[in-house]
Amino acid sequence: MSKVDVVLGSFYGDEGKGKIIDYLAKDADVALRATGGNNAGHTIKVDGVKYAFHLIPSGILNDGTIAIIGNGVVVDPKVLLEEIKSLEENGKSAENLKISTKAHVIFPYHIGMDSLLESTRGENKIGTTNRGIGPCYQDKFERCGIRIEDLYRKEFYEKLKYNIEYKNKIFKLYGKEEYDLDKIYNEYIEYADKIKPYVCDTVSLIHDCLDNDKKIVCEGAQAALLDIDFGSYPFVTSSNPTIGGILSGSGIGASSLGEVVGVLKAYSSRVGEGPYITEQKNEIGDTIRELGHEYGTTTKRPRRCGWLDLPALKYATQINGLTSLAVNHLDTIGKLDEIKLCVGYNYEGEIIDKFTTNEDICKKLTPIYETFEGNFGDISNYKDYDELPTKAKKYIDSIEEFTKVKVKYIGVGPGREQMIVR
Ligand code: GDP
Ligand code: IMO
């Protein structure tokens, strides 16, 4: 039986997972998304054309690769149809797309609730992508959620009615506009009709593929430090973008796991609120943002930028059981004169090398940095590790030494071919 390779975000998202998955999926039979929804934004640059995927696994760019949206994903059908259209406009086909019957559906009231909740949080807002992700997962776990398969059942109207009536009471209480049951019902019946050719039992499909030795790659969304359990709660997303979520969001068993690749940037970034120990709220952060074009793929928000935090990375390797690392943007960080790498923290005079998500402790941590020489020169066309200047290798070696995980992939530019594979 074949093994499934998984690509996961190791920090706060936007590490360049799309790019790595695109590389790994080039000879894959199946590319799979198992968690999150269209809060994700995965950018891939192929032959000068930039693609941004939110829901459909990026692997769909390879002709013949089956792209599966697994049961753990929350699906906004309007966004999905737009994404299919945009693919087709770029001359790509979506005929290999499969959507799980068990995936939950995002409705307009989820998006309305997302913004209402953010406004009630005031200063403590999370900075969500406002795509209705949290409220949709909330319904899933409350057990009133509507699955893709429900869209085709006679009970759909009643389930929708229950949800809208209940939620409208809350919207009314806050003086917000209420939702019209029949309007939404008719809109979603139309979406259901359009997405029907793609809907299937993806668990069974995945296991048929495994039994037939097909190559499956799994595209993580979000990242370890945004995980609902392991991240900087409550400044997290509402799913488990770590390895457990991949299994429960797809129906793949633990014994089928192959390589688990953790993706990171040679620096770090975060979009949205919450603690970020190595953030550079200064000229350095601004420079990194501009050099790395760090503006959100989904919300276009400027990303907070800072140095790479090795204890945080180590934590991500532990909770995911990472077997290798992919370091993107080595070209970007190599443009700085001097690079810093966080190797521990000073906590009230005590040196610690363990990451924590405890907000009170985080506030008191001062990062301890090792300094590296920058100015790597133009490395954007390098294909071999040995071509890299010694100072760049030294930086990569330090990441490996601290985490005890091999850096197998190194991104030297946004393009598909701009990668060193060791
Ligand atoms: P994802 O959400 O993890 O897939 O990452 P995003 O697509 O949101 O953000 C990563 C950004 O970095 C995108 O604009 C990519 O095109 C870009 N990128 C990825 N790898 C590299 C790299 O090695 N060098 C440079 N310069 N850009 C990269
Ligand atoms: P990719 O897959 C970066 C962040 C949001 C917010 C928090 C909760 O592109 O790496 P949500 O809308 O999920 O309830 O927002 O999580 N967030 C991301 N940040 N990359 C992402 O996805 C993200 N998905 C969610 O900014 O802080």
Ligand code: MG
């Ligand atoms: Mg992204």
